[in-house]
Amino acid sequence: MTGFVIRKILRTLFTLFLVVTFVFFVLRLTGDPVSAMMPDDTDPAILDELRKQWGLDRPLGIQYVEYWRNLFQGDFGNAYRDGRPALEIVAERIPATLKLTLTAFAFIVIAGFPLGIVAAVKRGTAIDRGIMTISVTGFSLPNFFLGILLIFLLSVTFRLLPAYGSDHWYNLIMPVITLGTAGAAVIARFVRSSMLEVLNSPYIRACRARGMTEREIIWTVALPNASIPTITILGFMVGTIIGGSIVTETVFAWPGIGRLLIDAVTSRELAVVQTVVMMTAASMVFANLAVDLLYLVIDPRRRYASGTGEQ
C-alpha cells in the first residue's frame, strides 16, 4: 500500500511538471507582455529595453531553466506592473475562492446525494421522474446563463439579494447555486444509478432474506456500497468546480483567483498566470490523490488488493 501511495505521488508530481512546462511555453509563444502593456506607438527601443530588463530577450530555454531554479528557491517571479511577488498577489485571492468552491462542493454533496437516494428508492414514481427532470435541466444549463438568470430574478426583479459583493454569507447564495447546480445534478443521477445497481445485487436480496427492513438496507448496506463509485465522480467534480469558478467569479464580480486569472491573461502578467495555473493544477491533482486515498479508506477490497492471484 505504501508503494501505491508513493507511485501515486510521483505520478502527481510528474503531471504538475508537465502542466508548468506547457503553460510556460504556450504563454511565451502566444504573446509578448511588453507590447501588451505599453501603448501601440511606444518607441521600439523602449520596448527592447523593457524586454531586456525583464529578461525576456534571452532564449526561451534559458528562461525556462531560470524559472525552475527560482521556483525551487520559492520564488514565483514578480508582476511586471507593480513589481509585487506573484505568490503574494495570488495568495490574497485564495480565501475568497476557497470559500466559494468549498461551499459549492458541500452544496453538491448535500443536494446531490439525498436527491439521488430518494429517486432510486422511489424508482419509477412521479417523485423519481420529477427529480430526474430537474437534474437534466440543472445539468444542461450553462452556468454563466444560470448566474445571469439568478441575478435577473433574485436581484433585479424581486430585489431579494444583491448582485455583487462578497462580505456577507448571503452573498454566497447565488454564486454557489450557479457553480454547484450542474454538479449536484450529475451526482444525483449517478447516486441514483449506482443505488439502483446495488439494490439489485444478490447481497441486498440476501439482506432481505435475513429480515432486514428496507430502511436498514438502504442506509447501512446500499448507500455505503453505492458511495464507492460515486467518489470517483466527486473527484472529477473538483476540476469542474475549479473551471466553473472562473466563469462564476466573473459573473458575480467575486474577488477570487478566477477573476485574477482572466485579468492576468489579458495583461500578460506571466508570473501571475503561471502561479495561478500551477496552484490550480496542484489542487486538482492533489484532489485526485485525495480521492484515491479515500478509496483505500472506504473500500476494503482496494485496501487489501495485492497484485493478481490465480484465476
Added chain:
Amino acid sequence: MPDFAKETDPGRAMPLAISNLTVSLGVGEGRIAVVEDVSMQVRPGEILGLVGESGSGKSVTCLAALGLLGSGWQTDGEIRLARTRIAGSMSEKALSSVRGLEAAMVFQDASASLNPIQRIGKQLTETVARLRKVGRGEAREIALDLLRRVEMPDPEERFYSYPFQLSGGQNQRVMIAVALAGRPELLFADEPTTALDVTVQSQILELIKSLRDETKMGVVFVSHDLGVVKEVCDSVAVMYAGRIVEAGSVDRVMNSPRHPYTMGLIESMPTLSGHIPDGIEGQVPSPLNRPPGCAFAPRCGRARERCRKELPIGSSDEKQSKDYVACFFPLTGDLTRAVNSEPVVRSKVANAGGEDALLELKGAACDYGTRRGLFRAISGVTLSMQKGGSLAVIGESGSGKSTIGKLMLGIEPTSEGTARFNGRPVPILGTKDHIEFTRSVQLVPQNPYLSLDPRAAIGSQIEEPLEIHGIGTRQERRTRKFELLEAVGLHPSLSDRYPHEVSGGQCQRVVIARALALRPQVLICNEATASLDVSVQARIIELLRDLHGSHNLSIVFITHDLRLARSLCDRVAVMRSGQLVELGETTATFEDPQHPYTRQLLASIPDVEAEHDQSREIAQ
C-alpha cells in the same frame, strides 16, 4: 406430497406447507404464470430436494415462500411457514419480521450474497442481535459460536475478514451461519454448492445434514444436480416448466423414476464409469409459450396425441400422497438404462511427449506477484499433448489448473522451465509472435457472456478473428461464418441476434465457433461448461467431442468436474496445490488411481450410477 422425514415430532409445527401455489408475473389478462399449482410439504428434520433445469420455477417457488419476489409478482394459493401464513398482501415490514426467524435462505453465490465492504463478523453479529434481540456483546459471542458450528477454520481470525478474503466455500459457511442466526424452522438452500469444488461441495453437504440432525429444521434443497440431491435429500420433487411433475422418496425417484423428464435428468448426468451423457434434446419452454398439453411433450420420447391436448395432473388426493407423477404414460419398473455400447474413439497414444509433442510443459513454474512478494502458482509441471490428443487438467480452484492454461496460451510467462508449442517456445501475450500464435491455439472461457461483446451481433463476433487477421474477402468471411454456425449446431438465423438474446448454452457455442474461426490446432477450454445446466453441459461436451473427432482438433479441458473430464478426454492430469500429482490415460487413472489425492477426488463425487449398477445386478 412426500412424507419421508426420518423422524417426525408431532409437537412441532410443519415448517413449510404449500398448497396449490401459482406465482405469476404481471396482472390481469397479460399475466404470465411462472409457477403453477404447486403443492409441497416439509416436515421438521426433512430435506426435500427441489430439482429441475433452470427456468423450471424452483427458485421462484422458494422466493415466493419468503415473500422475496418483489413488486410485479402475484401469488395465489397457500403458503404456510411454521407460525405464519405468507400472503401476497403482507407488508414488507410484516414479512421482514418473519424472514430469518421462521425461514432463512442461502443462495448459490455466497460470495456475492454478503455485503462486500463489511467484515463478516459484523454482518453476522448484526443479524444475531436483530433476530435474537440481544445486546452487542452477547450477539458477538453467539456469532463466534455460529462460526464454530459451521466449522469455519480459525473462526476468531476469520471473524474480521471481508468476504473477498474468503474462499467460496468459506463464504457459504458464513451464509449458513447467518441463516442459522434466527434459529429458523426452515432453511431454503438454493443451489448452495453448485459454485464450489467437489471436495468443498461434499463438506458443505455434510454440514447441512449435520445441522439438520442437530436442529431438526426442515430444508428445501434446490439443485439441478441429481447426484447431490441423492446424497443429502430424504424426498424429491422434480419441477418442469413451473409444475411438479414427479415427487417421492429419494430412493424411489432415483431408482425407478416414472416421469420421462426425471429419467432424462438422470441420464444427463455424467457418471464415473465414463458413460457419455446424452442430454435432453431441446429446452424448457418459456412461461410465455408453454404448450397446451403436457409441457414436456415436445421433448418427450413417449409423447402421444393425448399428451399434446390434455394436461397430465393427478387428482388433488394424489398430490397429497407420498408418490406423485404427472404423466399419462409413466415409466414402470426399475431403472433399466440403455448401456452405451458404442466405444469412444480415443487416441491410442498413452504417454505422449518428447520430440513430437504438440503442446508441452517441461518443469514449468509460474510466479505471481503479490503484496507479500512472489507467489508460486505451479511448479515443476511436466506434461504434454500430442497432435489430435485430448487432455483433461483436473483440480480444485487454487490447484494451479488455470495457470497451466495461461502458460499454454502465453498469457503468463513461465518463471522456470519451458512451455512449447510445436517445438517452439510459446510466445507471450503482447509480443508480435503471440498474435500469429493465437491462430493455432484458442481459448474457450468459463463464462460465455463475459467473453462476448453484448453490443455486437453474434455473427459479426464470429467473423471478428478473421477480420483481425485479415483473412479472406468479405464474402468468404461470410460463408465461413455460416459454416461455423453450422459446425457448432446453431441455426444461421442466430447470426443477427445479440448475446443476451440466446441461452447460455447457445452463447457458449458462439464462443466455440469464434474460437474455431481461425482453424486452430488446439482448443483450451477453461471450465467451459461450468456455468451451464447439466443437460446443456452434456450437449456442449458432445459438440466438443464431435469437433475433436472431425476437425483433428486437440483439446485441453480444464475442469473441476471429473465426470466431464472422463467423458471427453483420453488423458488426464491431476493438479493439487500447484503440483502435478497424477498423469495418465483416463480409463486407467479412473479405474486404478495411484495417488491418494486422486482417490480422494474420485471418492468425493456423488455418483448415481454406482447404485444403479447395483440395483441392476440385483434385478438380474
